[in-house]
Every structure is written in structure tokens, then in C-alpha cells.
Amino acid sequence: VKDKDSLLRRLMEAGGEPVSGQMLADEAGVSRTAIWKWVRELEEEGYTVRSVRKKGYVLEAMPDLLTPALIRRHLKDDPFVSDIIHYESVGSTMPIAHREAQNGASGGTVIVAEEQTEGRGRLARPWSSTAGKGIWMSVILKPDIPPHRAPQFTLIAAVSICRAIRETAGVEARIKWPNDLLIGGRKVTGILTELQADPDRVQAIIIGIGINVNQETEDFPEELADIATSVRIQSGHRIDRAALAAAVLRNIGFYSKIYLEEGFAPIKMLWEENSDTIGRKVNAVMMRETVTGTAIGITEEGVLEIRTEDGAIRGIYSADIEPAE
Ligand code: BTX
Secondary structure, eight states: OOOOHHHHHHHHHTTSSOOOOOHHHHHHHHHHHHHHHHHHHHHHTTEEEEEETTTTEEEOOOOOOHHHHHHHHHHHSSSOOOEEEEEESSHHHHHHHHHHHHHOOHHHHHEEEEESSSOOOOOGOOOOOOOOTEEEEEEOOOOOOOOOGGHHHHHHHHHHHHHHHHHHOOOOOOEEETTTEEETTTTEEEEEEEEEOOSSSSEEEEEEEEESSOOOOOOOGGGTTTTTTOHHHHHSSOOOOOHHHHHHHHHHHHHHHHHHHSHHHHHHHHHHHHHHHSEEEEEEESSSEEEEEEEEEOOTTTOOOEEEEOOOEEESSOOEEEEEE
């Protein structure tokens, strides 16, 4: 024990058993009053620490927050995450992540916020990010790949989040190309991948992830009432956001490694298995035209292939997909 955070770890490891204040003070080489002050600070952060006479301190309850300590508790010694930077409220985690990446943050750095006041999706569309109800985070990756392969990381993230939701909440999300996860036909997650790159090399990939976790129906703004859902609504129980965030990060680490070692094929297979788009008749709505046909698969580059009525196969790079007829 050397500071408030290591004291917290020590109390967590004790698993509900009291830890003697004197012992903690001896270990830290500080007074019992100093230990008591750290305990008070933890209580201010939302932890409930009970002081049991003659026995010591017991950690009784943890706050519902996405702090580094609470996420790391579920990561154990997983090597992927290098740093977690936590904010109470931000405009958007995306520009913060871009700045961190430019200033030398390593791959595996995570920017996470309890609330975003200007969360955004693709084409600068707003992303509703209610305080304390979701996971709003940006993950910095620095893989050694050419820029044209970067969109594949959107698909890696999608596969990873599907699995994390399944592991943590026991519900199946389906992937809607390119960047949405749906449960029961409604949007539970959006993914926004951005890039810092030279002409031939990626400097950093920033994966923005928004997961609706503990919202109840009335927590969504009216305009989302019919299109959005949360893991809680779909699973019927409250979810530990820190556990889900950790599972997402662990899976992104896992699948990125598979991708870098074995290429895109295993990711493509998992993606198609979890896809809500493949096999469906869809309209791909783009800026200048709409292509209608059956979605038949994705290419190595993550491009969606659609077979149109006349049998031609069209590659779609970016579009909004809606069910046809
Ligand atoms: P998108 O452009 O595919 O989706 C945006 C659309 O989704 C909106 O126009 C709206 O209709 C709908 N929408 C908005 N908020 C929600 C919500 N909470 N749940 C369901 N549907 C919603 C998707 O873009 C990518 C979103 C990425 C969000 C993350 S959060 C962390 C990071 N920071 C940030 O500002 N963005 C990313």
C-alpha cells in the first residue's frame, strides 16, 4: 500500500474481509490517520467503506463508475489496455483521443467519460450520451498497417462488442453494416472509427464506442424512442458498466491480435456469423444514389457486397442500410 489507489486495490482483494488499519499503516509506512484520510477520500468517490471495531476496514460497495480502478478490476492482468483516462463529463471523447494519440499515447490507451454533451456519430450526427447510463469511450490503437485496412477495425470492434455483451449480459446483439449493433431490431451500440495516417502508414486508429447500457425506455430522448434500446432493457437486468467496458477492451485486444497475426479471414467469418445484414434484401442509401439488392457478404476491405436485381455485384463503401420493402 502506498497511496489511495493501492489501498483500494488491497481492500478489493480482501473480498469483504476486514483489513486492519494498523497493518495498512505499517505496510505504507504512514500513520493510521493517513490511512483514514485515504478511506475518507474513497468514500467521497462513492465507495462504501465500513470501519469494523478492532478489525479494520471493509469495502462494502463500489460506485457505478468507469474509473480506471473499477475497469481494471475486471481486466486482471490482460496486457492490451495500457492506460485508462476517465472523465466525468466531456464534449466528446473523440477529440481528446486524437490529441492524446498525437501527443504520444500508446496503443491500448482508452478515454472514457460518464457523460458526453456533444457525442457524435458519423457525418457529425449527434450521439445521445446520458450521464452514468452508458459506455462512451474512445480506444487508441497503433497497428502497423496501411491506411486502406483501417476500416477493418470497425468490424473488429463490432465482433468484440457482440461477444462482450453476450459474456456480460447473456444477450445476442446483431451487427448492422457497417457500424451499428442491434438487439431486437433497435440500436444498442454505435461505432465510429477515425484515422491519423501518412499516405502509406497508419499513425493511429481511434475507435469511438457508444454502448447504451443501463438506460430505461424513458431515459432516451423522444426522437430515439423507436430506434434505440439498451442492454438493460433487452436483458431485463442492470449491468455492471465497468465489467462490460472491461470485456469490450479485452475482446478488442484479443481480436486485434488475431487479426494482426492471422489476417482478416477469422474476423470476416465471425462478423458474417453475427451479421444482421447478410442475406437480407436492403437499400443502401448513399449521398447520390440508393442501391437495392441482397447483401451477400463483405470483402477483405470490409466493403459490403450487394447483388442487385440484374445480377450485378456492387461494392458499397459507405452508406446507411435499411430493409428493402
Ligand atoms: P451513426 O451516425 O451511425 O448513428 C447516429 C444516429 O444514431 C443518430 O442520428 C441517431 O439517429 C441515432 N442515435 C443517437 N444517439 C443514439 C443512442 N444513444 N442510441 C441509439 N441510437 C442513437 C454511430 O453513428 C457512432 C456513434 C459513436 C459514439 C461514440 S461514443 C464515444 C465516442 N465519442 C463520440 O463523440 N462518439 C463516439
